[in-house]
Amino acid sequence: MIVGCSNSQKLARKIAKQLKTEFSELIIKHFPDGETYLRFKTSVKNKEVVLVQTLQPKPNDALIELIFAAKTAKELGAKKIILVAPYMAYLRQDKRFHSGECVSNKIISELLSCADQVITIDPHLHRIKKLSEIFKTKTTALSANKTIAEYIQKNHSKAIIVGPDEESYQWAETIAEQIKSHAVILRKKRYSSRTVRIKVKQNIEWKGKTIVIVDDIISTGHTVIEPIKQLQKYGVKKIVCICVHGLFAEDALLQLKKLGIEIISTNTIQNPVAKIDVSRMIAEGLRKSK
Numbered sequence: 001m002i003v004g005c006s007n008s009q010k011l012a013r014k015i016a017k018q019l020k021t022e023f024s025e026l027i028i029k030h031f032p033d034g035e036t037y038l039r040f041k042t043s044v045k046n047k048e049v050v051l052v053q054t055l056q057p058k059p060n061d062a063l064i065e066l067i068f069a070a071k072t073a074k075e076l077g078a079k080k081i082i083l084v085a086p087y088m089a090y091l092r093q094d095k096r097f098h099s100g101e102c103v104s105n106k107i108i109s110e111l112l113s114c115a116d117q118v119i120t121i122d123p124h125l126h127r128i129k130k131l132s133e134i135f136k137t138k139t140t141a142l143s144a145n146k147t148i149a150e151y152i153q154k155n156h157s158k159a160i161i162v163g164p165d166e167e168s169y170q171w172a173e174t175i176a177e178q179i180k181s182h183a184v185i186l187r188k189k190r191y192s193s194r195t196v197r198i199k200v201k202q203n204i205e206w207k208g209k210t211i212v213i214v215d216d217i218i219s220t221g222h223t224v225i226e227p228i229k230q231l232q233k234y235g236v237k238k239i240v241c242i243c244v245h246g247l248f249a250e251d252a253l254l255q256l257k258k259l260g261i262e263i264i265s266t267n268t269i270q271n272p273v274a275k276i277d278v279s280r281m282i283a284e285g286l287r288k289s290k
């Protein structure tokens with residue numbers, strides 16, 4: 001049974017349709033003091049229950065809901081509980097950058113390990129290499145690279161792929177290889193959540209070219225805004241910006257649209273530019289994990 005939690009109702013329905021399996025909503029309410037109320041609409045007894053909940057927006061509420069749902073399903077006799085969190089929150093906090101800080105990726109992964117399996121898409125892995133280093137349950141990390149590459153192949157087949165920082169090679173190089181183009185990886189220096197410096201390489205013939213910038217996450221948008229502004233000065237024909245997880249914090253989407261570029265994300269998080277559908281790949285992942 002596929003259960004759609006509050007952030008991922010639409011995606012969960014699509015997954016259930018792909019798998020031709022039972023779908024159920026979760027009843028979620030908030031008490032006047034802000035606490036979460038949760039109730040399963042359909043019996044979970046003896047069923048394999050797949051809880052679909054992406055961890056954006058409102059990551060903290062979304063996490064509580066997911067943990068409540070997983071633990072309640074277990075208490076109510078579910079045979080197996082699989083959490084599908086297409087966007088896994090808190091993974092960027094993978095180090096104590098300053099003394100006294102909370103290394104939240106470890107704490108969150110321990111909490112979510114209350115399920116029998118966790119499936120996610122393109123988790124932000126930097127200082128840790130595998131989810132199994134921090135989770136205490138079975139994990140599966142799917143990648144949207146193939147789905148994104150198919151989109152680019154269909155719509156911008158001659159594009160140069162640009163990765164805005166060193167970590168983005170995982171997406172940029174794989175996607176470039178698939179569409180038989182090449183990837184240019186830039187270097188980023190981050191000063192704060194909202195301040196980054198990126199220098200676009202000048203020794204490349206940008207003029208008249210279609211550029212597709214790819215990254216895993218767009219949050220404030222600054223990581224892509226910096227190179228977009230510079231590339232526009234080099235007379236490129238078109239800039240398309242594609243991410244797996246479109247968080248678009250604050251007014252990021254508005255700022256990006258103002259630059260006159262095309263902006264697209266997958267639907268791991270619901271947003272107005274989520275045009276690349278990941279439901280089929282999640283359904284495939286669930287089939288394989290049987």
Ligand code: R5P
Pocket residue numbers: 165167168193196215216217218219220221222223224
């Ligand atoms: C970090 O390295 C990620 O891959 C993204 O580049 C980053 O999270 C984007 O953040 P923002 O949109 O706030 O610059």
